[in-house]
Amino acid sequence: MLTETQKQIRDVARQFAQKELAPGAAERDRAVVFPEAALKAMGRLGLMGIMIDEAHGGAGADYVAFAQAVTEIAAADGACSTVMQVHNGLVCMGIARYASTAQKERFLVPLARGEALGCFCLTEPEAGSDAAAIRTTARRRGNHFVLNGAKQFITSGSSSDTAIVFAVTDPAAGKKGLTAFIVPTTTPGYQVARIEHTMGQRSTDHCHIVFEDCEVPADHMLGEEGEGLRIALSNLEGGRIGVAAQSLGMARAAYEAALRYARERRTFGKPIIEHQAVAFRLADMATALDAAELMTWRAATLRDAGAPCLKEASMAKLFASEAAERICNDAIQTLGGYGYLEDFPVERIYRDVRVCTIYEGTSDIQRLVISRQIAG
Numbered sequence: 015m016l017t018e019t020q021k022q023i024r025d026v027a028r029q030f031a032q033k034e035l036a037p038g039a040a041e042r043d044r045a046v047v048f049p050e051a052a053l054k055a056m057g058r059l060g061l062m063g064i065m066i067d068e069a070h071g072g073a074g075a076d077y078v079a080f081a082q083a084v085t086e087i088a089a090a091d092g093a094c095s096t097v098m099q100v101h102n103g104l105v106c107m108g109i110a111r112y113a114s115t116a117q118k119e120r121f122l123v124p125l126a127r128g129e130a131l132g133c134f135c136l137t138e139p140e141a142g143s144d145a146a147a148i149r150t151t152a153r154r155r156g157n158h159f160v161l162n163g164a165k166q167f168i169t170s171g172s173s174s175d176t177a178i179v180f181a182v183t184d185p186a187a188g189k190k191g192l193t194a195f196i197v198p199t200t201t202p203g204y205q206v207a208r209i210e211h212t213m214g215q216r217s218t219d220h221c222h223i224v225f226e227d228c229e230v231p232a233d234h235m236l237g238e239e240g241e242g243l244r245i246a247l248s249n250l251e252g253g254r255i256g257v258a259a260q261s262l263g264m265a266r267a268a269y270e271a272a273l274r275y276a277r278e279r280r281t282f283g284k285p286i287i288e289h290q291a292v293a294f295r296l297a298d299m300a301t302a303l304d305a306a307e308l309m310t311w312r313a314a315t316l317r318d319a320g321a322p323c324l325k326e327a328s329m330a331k332l333f334a335s336e337a338a339e340r341i342c343n344d345a346i347q348t349l350g351g352y353g354y355l356e357d358f359p360v361e362r363i364y365r366d367v368r369v370c371t372i373y374e375g376t377s378d379i380q381r382l383v384i385s386r387q388i389a390g
């Protein structure tokens with residue numbers, strides 16, 4: 015059962031998503047337009063700092079509410095939901111959990127109010143799944159650190175105001191030699207080298223970022239020196255609940271489109287939903303959606319209780335993202351040739367959902383994390 019606050023946040027997100035986001039999603043995808051105004055409006059509604067306490071400009075809610083809101087936004091516009099979930103789940107929560115009081119005042123408050131946007135710079139051209147293999151360096155120079163290196167696939171990399179950046183401060187220390195920094199993207203040396211052309215989620219900017227002698231004050235360090243990998247991985251544990259929720263939202267939208275179509279479209283003298291092949295396909299889609307929702311809810315509930323949920327978050331992400339891809343594929347199959355046209359939303363949703371089995375840890379990485387947990 016959802017609490018009153020969780021229901022309220024879900025309903026605010028649903029109403030906004032259906033009224034303000036859904037009508038323009040196809041056009042934003044076609045024209046490759048970043049949903050800047052929509053994100054600002056989401057900030058005013060409290061959807062950009064859902065889990066941040068009210069004293070720091072947030073809505074003071076929890077992971078269950080976050081998952082509900084992300085699902086609703088994703089059901090209307092997958093691209094927008096990625097920006098929102100990275101901002102909430104990885105950036106705001108990373109700062110909320112590890113920042114000093116002064117850092118929270120300066121960086122978290124505008125982020126949680128939606129007046130500033132955040133990005134999470136971990137992945138590199140040669141360090142994706144193996145997060146500990148990053149090569150970007152941060153060398154101390156007096157009261158500053160100087161960052162050099164490159165980051166890849168950074169969501170909102172060119173639209174963000176604030177980046178959490180992971181870099182090597184002690185190459186000899188291996189996994190204990192990584193450190194996190196809060197970097198304003200206006201800092202000289204933060205360079206957007208390229209915005210990638212992607213299969214889906216085209217209205218978001220997935221960027222290649224280069225750090226060239228990017229100097230940040232030492233007091234921009236997030237957490238302790240050497241704590242970077244732990245911060246990255248614990249953040250990703252929560253972020254994966256967000257990706258599960260996104261997958262769920264996009265899959266629900268595709269399923270609902272397929273169900274509507276199957277009730278209206280007639281072949282051989284009756285609605286196609288009365289053909290068992292179609293009805294059974296829809297039954298499988300509905301069942302997988304329910305399972306994905308329950309797994310996402312379980313992981314979010316555990317996280318809210320402060321209980322370990324590494325396995326459950328990875329399971330939710332793995333199952334929901336793979337189920338979502340199948341559901342979107344089945345939705346296209348149900349619509350037949352029309353499903354392949356841009357005139358119907360399912361082809362866009364299919365493209366948008368594809369990345370959910372890849373980012374914030376591929377399906378293979380989720381299986382690795384789960385298998386380590388069950389091995390004990």
Ligand SMILES: CC(C)(COP(=O)(O)OP(=O)(O)OC[C@H]1O[C@@H](n2cnc3c(N)ncnc32)[C@H](O)[C@@H]1OP(=O)(O)O)[C@@H](O)C(=O)NCCC(=O)NCCSC(=O)CCS(=O)O
Binds near residue numbers: 100144247383
């Ligand atoms: C594949 C991996 C799981 C391998 O991890 P490692 O074996 O290299 O790391 P560990 O030794 O397991 O852990 C290092 C350190 O961190 C602590 N840790 C690990 N997990 C957690 C957690 N959930 N909470 C808290 N602490 C944690 C662990 O105890 C160790 O600390 P100590 O040494 O004990 O002190 C890993 O590399 C991995 O998950 N890879 C996937 C990376 C990934 O998901 N990348 C995606 C990047 S973000 C993105 O794609 C989207 C961003 S966006 O859209 O712009």
